[in-house]
Amino acid sequence: MNYLKLACFLFIVFLAIPMAPLNACAAVTPTTESTAATSKRAVNKAQAHTSSITIRNYAFVPDTLTVPLGTTVTWQNADESSHTIVDSGKEKAFHSSALDTNESYQFAFNKPGTYHYFCSVHPHMLGTIIVTTGQ
Amino acid sequence: MDNHDTHELPRPEALGLGTKISRRDALKCSIWAGTGVMWALVGGIPRAFAATADGTLQAIKAGASAFSFVQISDSHIGFNKPANPEPEKYLQLAIDRIHAMPERPSLVLHTGDITHLSKSQQFDTAAQILKGVGAPIFYVPGEHDTLDEGGGKAYLDHYGKNTKGNGWYSFDQNGVHFIALVNVFNFEAGHEARLGVDQLKWLADDLIAVSNSTPIVVFTHIPLWSIYKAWGWGTEDGDVAIQLLRRFGSVTILHGHIHQVIQKVEGNITFHTARGTSFPQPEPGKGPSPGPMLVPAEQLRSYLGLTSIRRVSGGHTLALTEQTLA
Numbered sequence: 491m492n493y494l495k496l497a498c499f500l501f502i503v504f505l506a507i508p509m510a511p512l513n514a515c516a517a518v519t520p521t522t523e524s525t526a527a528t529s530k531r532a533v534n535k536a537q538a539h540t541s542s543i544t545i546r547n548y549a550f551v552p553d554t555l556t557v558p559l560g561t562t563v564t565w566q567n568a569d570e571s572s573h574t575i576v577d578s579g580k581e582k583a584f585h586s587s588a589l590d591t592n593e594s595y596q597f598a599f600n601k602p603g604t605y606h607y608f609c610s611v612h613p614h615m616l617g618t619i620i621v622t623t624g625q
Numbered sequence: 626m627d628n629h630d631t632h633e634l635p636r637p638e639a640l641g642l643g644t645k646i647s648r649r650d651a652l653k654c655s656i657w658a659g660t661g662v663m664w665a666l667v668g669g670i671p672r673a674f675a676a677t678a679d680g681t682l683q684a685i686k687a688g689a690s691a692f693s694f695v696q697i698s699d700s701h702i703g704f705n706k707p708a709n710p711e712p713e714k715y716l717q718l719a720i721d722r723i724h725a726m727p728e729r730p731s732l733v734l735h736t737g738d739i740t741h742l743s744k745s746q747q748f749d750t751a752a753q754i755l756k757g758v759g760a761p762i763f764y765v766p767g768e769h770d771t772l773d774e775g776g777g778k779a780y781l782d783h784y785g786k787n788t789k790g791n792g793w794y795s796f797d798q799n800g801v802h803f804i805a806l807v808n809v810f811n812f813e814a815g816h817e818a819r820l821g822v823d824q825l826k827w828l829a830d831d832l833i834a835v836s837n838s839t840p841i842v843v844f845t846h847i848p849l850w851s852i853y854k855a856w857g858w859g860t861e862d863g864d865v866a867i868q869l870l871r872r873f874g875s876v877t878i879l880h881g882h883i884h885q886v887i888q889k890v891e892g893n894i895t896f897h898t899a900r901g902t903s904f905p906q907p908e909p910g911k912g913p914s915p916g917p918m919l920v921p922a923e924q925l926r927s928y929l930g931l932t933s934i935r936r937v938s939g940g941h942t943l944a945l946t947e948q949t950l951a
Contacts, residue, residue, distance in 0.1 A: 547914035548856070548914035548916060549914070569914070570706040570708060570917045571917065572741070572742055572769070572772060576814075578814035587774060588772035606814060607814070610812050611771075611772065611809075612857055613812040613814055613815060613818075614817075614854070614855060614857040616815055
């Protein structure tokens, strides 16, 4: 019986290890393989879909960024001056408040397309986000 | 004209200034100027007289005393970075310099960036310090004063009463026509600052009643002419305003924004940018960005300053004097 208990325990641990980083519930509640696989893909997608831009010397670095659909982009202000991030398009999909030094702003791009943006107080500061549907 | 006559905010008498000149008076002066105005030194002070219908000279109330005023700029209250962690202290220093002037200025112009981030507390702190000036202060906003969620509402709540549009206005003082222009709203990607059609129309209308010989002082935040486009140091439609001002014999255009003195003269128009009271910025193109320039602490005061403007005796031109806080 002890061997059986140990075997069961090891089996659960074996299942849990790959799932641990995915979902704490999955680690204690064995799930079907297909659910775990879906969950894993979702996590990989989320990990891949973040990107960041630094504001330095009155410029967006990089000034052009191509990201897959669903990406959350973070802008971090490394300047002593305050800046904003404002969609130049008519729809004004995103519009940050003024970022002081080291403050950041995030926006999730859930529609494909090319987004031109600028700093609304230093309008010579321009940037572009290209959101693609490709894998 | 009626709307000009009821233009309330800048009426000097409402602000306790000794002289009273309404828009209507200014118009009369303009008419006189066309038929004969004489500037005379009375006790060393330039004084205007108008020729009346019977040829006798009558003193114009507006020119009754010597006239000087001061420009301060870019106080950036709330800025706390190494380039100057204490902008409040240096604004106070500038006010102390105003108090120490041998001739008390009639008024003070603040050419914008009163605050650093348009926060309510920063506007309050600035107001508290600036109260100490002891003379009427006339403001225009800088782009740092329109960073609030309302996109300039905080500034207009404080200083926009009885102004037009996004805070522009004009007034007359001692025979000088002052025009406050606003170019820090409605920025567009890749474009320099703009005055906008509405404001330019208002300006053209405002100038109709002003005679060519009336000295004009325009004050605004971002330079009306393009100093350095790559850094956004210019106003895209500034030329339209400048064209409207060309017919006048004496035009002085005062700006802030670039935290350093740059002057140029074009015919009868003198362009001038002022030092700030907060932190220096690099010369155009000399540096990776127009951001705050860190200088040795003991040198900071020599990069900050204010401008005194005085009417030159007997003439219509204005003399500008720079003063650092060193």
